[in-house]
Amino acid sequence: MIGVDAGSGDLLALAVLTQYRMATTEQMHRVIAPSARIEQTRRRLARLREEGLVDRITLPQAGRTRVWFPTAYGVQLASEWPEMRGRRPSRTVSDPTAVRLKAGHTLTVTETALAFLEDARRRGDMCRPLDWIPEVHHPIGSGEAVIPDALLYYRHGPSASGNGSMLRAFVEVDRATMGPERLAAKLTAYERLHRYVPVVPGRRPTFQEPAVEEWRRRYPLFPRLLFVLDGTGATGIENRIRALRAGAGLLAPSHFPYDVPILAAPLADLLQHGPSAPVWRPVHEPGRRVRWTGSGHRQT
Template sequence: MSPSPSLAPQARAAGLSRFGQQLLPVLYQHRLVATSQLHRLLTPHTRRPVYLLRQLGRLRAMGLTESTDRRTGRMGRCEQLWYITPLGCEIVEAGGEVTARSYRISPRAAASRLQEHTLAVVETGLAFTEWAERLGDECGALDWEPELAHRVRDGDSRLGDDAFLVPDAVLRYTRATGDGRRQLLTFFLEIDRSTMQVAKLGRKLGAYARYASYIPQPSGRRQQVGTREAWRERYPAFPRLLIVLSGASERVLRRRTEDLRALASANSLVAQGSRLRAGITTAELLGRYGPFAPVVTPVLGDAEPTDILLADAR
């Protein structure tokens, strides 16, 4: 990933290296990333992240990044998790390379239980980037964006859980089809580490189906009727939904898949007439076999595994 020309003036003013210019937008967009994940994402050609750690240390000395520790495994191995500081955010936002966000991760949030879910979202994006490299496709470090809000209800109030649909991430993937053409694919990602009640995840399926047909209605006294779905302003086609399960045994994940399929079939909004194409996989299957292997169980219809295209999901 080459540094963005728009970031270069601000980066040079701050004394950033070219690699530092790559790092800051990644940390800004993904909020919290483990050293091992940054290594796979930005320096996969090196055996050990020596240069990466040197650059991260330099950014921290400049007040642009910080880190917190995470202990993993039975031996309590410690790994650093990196995030951007408010000063680092100012530099990235001045460059205009990524979508500006008001959210700022704090040291407390970085060390909280939220870190596991944030890292799981990054891990899912990494699976796509690594397989894109193997397959000759395109999916880079900034090709997935976490928590983009999509309005699914009219009204002036911004309050209420049902007013907005917020996927864990929106991912864009460009596939080489083999005949010289390129296919742009967009996905809503929902990451479930087996900590959410299946019923709640099932209700979110209904929110996706509602967004697929949501037509905003103009406010005001005159009775006007909108005719264009809201998603058409953001996407060339309605994104596929991919639910990625982890955090439990294969037997438990299989049962969660079955329960989700049952809930979807019982939800008339999801099952009837929706554009929604949705599938369920596991982080382990996606990482091991890749997105174009039969690793996805459709939410509706035949349970025969397919790939992320979900061509026959309806």
């Protein structure tokens, strides 16, 4: 878990925008200061804008919603902080035109982050704003990589007593901008990441230093995989879940779909009931409804 000085609201606001890439005024308020008045968040963002650290655009098709994003200077400054080392997205957006083009997907990813953050606050679990890390680069060889929409760190249970469990998840947010088959193809990439062992030129594995999968250098257990589905009605959701199930079946004889929890849920259900509710469907058994915090293996 990442600890940013909560007393420095400006620091946290810039760190969140740098890491999340963009957010509306309301989203920023809900992330950094939900117990304060929203006017305080507006003043904070305006101050950061005056200092050249953040900027904004207005989306006319969304009730003239203001969308905030970090400037190149803001990204450079935030990236120097120890809390942000290696945490900024692989594709930072600091250009107003690029922000406008990417706003639909990125703001949906930010709304998904808020679903987890606010659910953790209600339940007494531990999930801080910077525990949602968009677009972490994971190489899988041949110059290719898996870049999930977000990597989530989440401590579930009574963390104060030391009995809680640390959960990690790769989160993929799909707004139905690609066909179900292309969505399901992502499972193949994650299966490759699960078994990918990097080859070091001129160095052979030994008994003392055996070759290990790349992901083990970062995680004690492979993060569970969560597909958050949006942009269609119930029929579209069912089509994509069926495609994910078919995609998992094509991974045979790999045990990846059984060794790693792979779950799917509509964003609408997360917003209505909270991510901790039993709204998730295992892709290999979509008739079931489970909790993402309890399905599969326990992570530490």
